[in-house]
Amino acid sequence: MNDGKKSRILAAARSVFLRYGFRRVNMHDIAEAAGVSRAALYVLFKNKEEIFIEAYMRWVGETIAQVEAAMAQAALPIDKIARAFEIWAVGPFELTIASSEAEELVDCNFPFALASRKQGDAIFETTIAPVIANLCEDHPAASRLAPARIAHLLVSAVRGLKQTAATPDDMRQSIDELLLLSFRVRS
Numbered sequence: 332m333n334d335g336k337k338s339r340i341l342a343a344a345r346s347v348f349l350r351y352g353f354r355r356v357n358m359h360d361i362a363e364a365a366g367v368s369r370a371a372l373y374v375l376f377k378n379k380e381e382i383f384i385e386a387y388m389r390w391v392g393e394t395i396a397q398v399e400a401a402m403a404q405a406a407l408p409i410d411k412i413a414r415a416f417e418i419w420a421v422g423p424f425e426l427t428i429a430s431s432e433a434e435e436l437v438d439c440n441f442p443f444a445l446a447s448r449k450q451g452d453a454i455f456e457t458t459i460a461p462v463i464a465n466l467c468e469d470h471p472a473a474s475r476l477a478p479a480r481i482a483h484l485l486v487s488a489v490r491g492l493k494q495t496a497a498t499p500d501d502m503r504q505s506i507d508e509l510l511l512l513s514f515r516v517r518s
Contacts, residue, residue: 333375336365336367336371336375337375339365339366339367340361340362340365340367340372340375340376340382341382341385341386341389342365343361343364343365343366344356344361344364344365344382344383344386345386345389345390345436346364347360347361347364348383348386348432348435348436349426349430349432349433349436350430350432351432352431352432352435353379353383353435353436353441354435355432356379357379358372358373358378358379361379361382380441380443380444383436383441383443383444384443384444384447386436387436387439387444387447387448387451388447388450388451390436391450391451391454391455394418394419394423394455395454395455395458397418398414398415398418398419398455398458398459399458401414401415401417401418402414402415402458402459402462408462408463408465408466408469409466409510409514411459411462412459412462412463412466412485412510413506413507413510415455415458415459415462416485416489416506417503417506419455419489420489420490420492420493420502420506421499421502421503421506423437424437424493424496424499424502425499427493428498428499438493439451452483452486452487452490455482455486456479456482456483456486457479457482459482459485460478460479460481460482461478463478463481463482463485464478466514467481470514470515481513485509485510485513488509489505489506489509492505492506492509
């Protein structure tokens, strides 16, 4: 019973965080959106920060599932990586352009949530590292670094690209150029 209620609360919380941002949302807003009392909310979560972190990590899990499905549909390793970044980086970037409040959940930059963001990035890096290992077999220059390290550097670079991209197309082009630079192939 609590798992279903918790899922409903996390889905409602994500919706209100995306709409209004973390700072403007309070526990009452989350309880109301989830259709539960504040007392019931506090039975499952001690505070708004805990809800935010769990909502973020749930989003990470859902996104990783989408990444894995998209990579499974691509034949070439470079296309797998391009699809992975489309879902992991470009999709959320589009969301932040549409709503500045969404940026708080997508970027997860609050001091209390930085460990969760790093954990989410690490999960994504682990997901793409085997594909990068395949790319390294075909591109010896890239194989000077371990696939896990390359994954980390790519994720870090793409996080920085979000600061300079003006549009989703700018972001896609920058990711494509980053992959070209890394593996000397076009996606």
